[in-house]
Amino acid sequence: MNKTREQACADSLWGSPALFVTASFICFEIVGGSGTKLGWILYACGWLPVLGMFAWSGIKRRRPGVGGAVGVGILLVFGLLFWLNHG
Incomplete structure (x- = not known):
């Protein structure tokens, strides 16, 4: 099934929160104390x-x-998980 350009773009944008959550998780868990603020921004x-x-x-x-x-x-x-652990 071929998707239109608009549908392909929409699929990418709907899935993009996973990238932001992953980056936030890395800031919270790997970077630690100084990365908490950046994690919330992401x-x-x-x-x-x-x-x-x-x-x-x-x-x-x-x-x-x-x-x-x-x-x-x-x-x-x-x-919710970030708030419970780092809020």
């Missing part, structure tokens, strides 16, 4: 693509689909 930046895609879905009047649920789910679960 985590907050992970919300930008998701919120942008929700806005884009609203403009296009389309449902976000499974990608929206997965992106938000990743951020919520790991945000």
